[in-house]
Amino acid sequence: MTPHFPIYMDYGATTPVDPRVVEAMLPWLHEHFGNPASRSHAWGWEAEEIVEQSRGHVAALIGADPREIIWTSGATESNNLALKGAAQFYKTRGKHLITVKTEHKAVLDTMRDLERQGFEVTYLDVKDNGLLDLNVLSDAIRPDTIVVSVMFVNNEIGVIQDIAAIGAMCRKRGVIFHVDAAQATGKVVIDMAQLPVDLMSLASHKTYGPKGIGALFVRRKPRVRIEAQMHGGGHERGMRSGTLPTHQIVGMGEAFRIAHKEMGTESERIRMLQQRLLKGLQGVEQVFINGDLERRVPHNLNMSFNFVEGESLIMGIKGLAVSSGSACTSASLEPSYVLRALGRSDELAHSSLRMTIGRFSTTEEIDTAVDTIMHNVAKLRELSPLWEMFKDGIDISTIQWAAH
Amino acid sequence: MAYSAKVIEHYENPRNVGSFDKSDTSIGTGMVGAPACGDVMKLQIKVNPQTGLIEDAKFKTYGCGSAIASSSLVTEWVKGKTPDQALSIKNSKIAEELALPPVKIHCSILAEDAIKAAVSDYKARNADAARH
Numbered sequence: 403m404t405p406h407f408p409i410y411m412d413y414g415a416t417t418p419v420d421p422r423v424v425e426a427m428l429p430w431l432h433e434h435f436g437n438p439a440s441r442s443h444a445w446g447w448e449a450e451e452i453v454e455q456s457r458g459h460v461a462a463l464i465g466a467d468p469r470e471i472i473w474t475s476g477a478t479e480s481n482n483l484a485l486k487g488a489a490q491f492y493k494t495r496g497k498h499l500i501t502v503k504t505e506h507k508a509v510l511d512t513m514r515d516l517e518r519q520g521f522e523v524t525y526l527d528v529k530d531n532g533l534l535d536l537n538v539l540s541d542a543i544r545p546d547t548i549v550v551s552v553m554f555v556n557n558e559i560g561v562i563q564d565i566a567a568i569g570a571m572c573r574k575r576g577v578i579f580h581v582d583a584a585q586a587t588g589k590v591v592i593d594m595a596q597l598p599v600d601l602m603s604l605a606s607h608k609t610y611g612p613k614g615i616g617a618l619f620v621r622r623k624p625r626v627r628i629e630a631q632m633h634g635g636g637h638e639r640g641m642r643s644g645t646l647p648t649h650q651i652v653g654m655g656e657a658f659r660i661a662h663k664e665m666g667t668e669s670e671r672i673r674m675l676q677q678r679l680l681k682g683l684q685g686v687e688q689v690f691i692n693g694d695l696e697r698r699v700p701h702n703l704n705m706s707f708n709f710v711e712g713e714s715l716i717m718g719i720k721g722l723a724v725s726s727g728s729a730c731t732s733a734s735l736e737p738s739y740v741l742r743a744l745g746r747s748d749e750l751a752h753s754s755l756r757m758t759i760g761r762f763s764t765t766e767e768i769d770t771a772v773d774t775i776m777h778n779v780a781k782l783r784e785l786s787p788l789w790e791m792f793k794d795g796i797d798i799s800t801i802q803w804a805a806h
Numbered sequence: 807m808a809y810s811a812k813v814i815e816h817y818e819n820p821r822n823v824g825s826f827d828k829s830d831t832s833i834g835t836g837m838v839g840a841p842a843c844g845d846v847m848k849l850q851i852k853v854n855p856q857t858g859l860i861e862d863a864k865f866k867t868y869g870c871g872s873a874i875a876s877s878s879l880v881t882e883w884v885k886g887k888t889p890d891q892a893l894s895i896k897n898s899k900i901a902e903e904l905a906l907p908p909v910k911i912h913c914s915i916l917a918e919d920a921i922k923a924a925v926s927d928y929k930a931r932n933a934d935a936a937r938h
Contacts, residue, residue: 711845711869713871714817748842749841749844785823785868787868788846798841803839804840
């Protein structure tokens with residue numbers, strides 16, 4: 403079958419909603435429209451019942467108690483609620499927080515805001531494979547440290563941090579541990595009964611659910627407290643007010659139920675596709691893989707094609723929907739801060755491609771992607787003065803470039 | 807980001823890609839930008855010693871589609887001009903011709919700089935040649 407264009411290889415940005423999820427959501431928009439907070443009639447009762455059932459599905463995927471799941475509008479809100487909520491609640495114990503330079507902006511910008519509120523934040527470096535060195539974390543924890551936040555799976559490079567070990571260290575040192583797991587659900591096994599994690603942010607739309615819904619895990623034993631950031635009707639045990647969007651919740655619940663049931667077989671299939679993509683592309687000269695290849699979810703492959711600028715590559719491979727760490731794909735003109743944190747040079751960061759695959763990716767799509775990328779890399783290198791210099795044996799790092 | 811039809815056309819069919827022998831006195835070479843910034847343009851002009859006109863030009867560019875299109879466009883525009891006339895090509899004209907969005911204006915500035923660098927290289931080398 404000829405794949406239809408463009409081929410979607412940007413599952414890290416968002417995933418399509420699984421048709422089974424759409425099916426489950428629809429009745430809750432029109433026929434069963436009740437407010438789950440309405441206690442006085444059947445519309446409310448049935449909505450409340452499905453909300454609690456969905457909460458159970460979300461809890462089951464991460465091995466949590468349903469009472470530990472708080473609905474939010476998405477992982478960005480969950481990160482804000484967790485970090486601001488915990489920092490404000492525990493501020494009498496200390497005012498120091500720790501995170502990592504490769505975190506998502508939803509964590510980094512929240513930390514910046516906490517700095518404006520008078521907290522002090524340490525941003526840890528990572529090793530060149532993208533993983534956190536536990537000794538670096540251990541050295542950074544101080545008596546006044548109240549919160550550590552480390553993401554489970556990195557959104558750009560897909561590396562999996564050692565959450566169990568980091569959590570154990572935080573527990574021992576009496577620090578609240580928050581994990582942004584937006585990119586982890588359905589990709590890695592998460593068992594909150596075992597993992598020493600206090601707060602965990604969850605997203606729906608990275609796991610085949612709808613956008614606009616997420617959740618925050620707040621541990622009950624030992625009990626973790628947060629200050630609400632959204633005030634109103636006292637929904638979600640006062641931690642997050644606002645009328646619950648029943649259909650969205652049903653969607654996230656169904657998506658997580660499917661992920662729980664299918665992630666074993668799905669991960670194997672996606673790993674096979676990732677290996678096929680990797681094998682196809684790693685033969686290209688001057689290609690570098692960004693992030694550890696072993697401690698990585700199979701859904702992600704991030705590569706730099708040296709001497710080819712990422713945006714021009716994306717323009718050439720217009721049959722493929724991928725993303726780049728190149729400055730030019732953002733308005734900021736700064737290349738990916740995640741790749742910079744790995745110690746990658748600016749030029750390799752500019753030359754990177756993030757390919758993320760998922761449930762609906764096929765072998766044919768991978769083969770087309772490999773052909774298209776190889777063809778365009780070769781074409782753009784013919785156009786590249788840097789490639790010409792490299793081929794002439796000139797080391798471009800020895801040249802004095804004028805910055806502009 | 808949506809590209810203008812002209813940017814896409816130059817990107818798909820870049821004009822005058824390649825390199826001249828740098829050591830030839832009829833050639834002026836300009837290389838501007840920096841890999842760390844995501845753009846490097848190399849523009850070369852070939853000046854006919856009899857007529858004093860730029861009779862050919864070639865480029866190679868590492869950069870986004872707009873940078874490639876800007877440099878491809880200037881290889882067409884410099885031809886038939888004297889080096890001094892080529893200096894009159896302004897970035898605003900390049901940006902206008904390619905309908906570059908504000909965030910890509912730096913690509914047209916770089917292309918203008920590449921012309922200046924190539925012309926000054928040509929003049930410097932020919933001033934040397936005249937002295938010998």
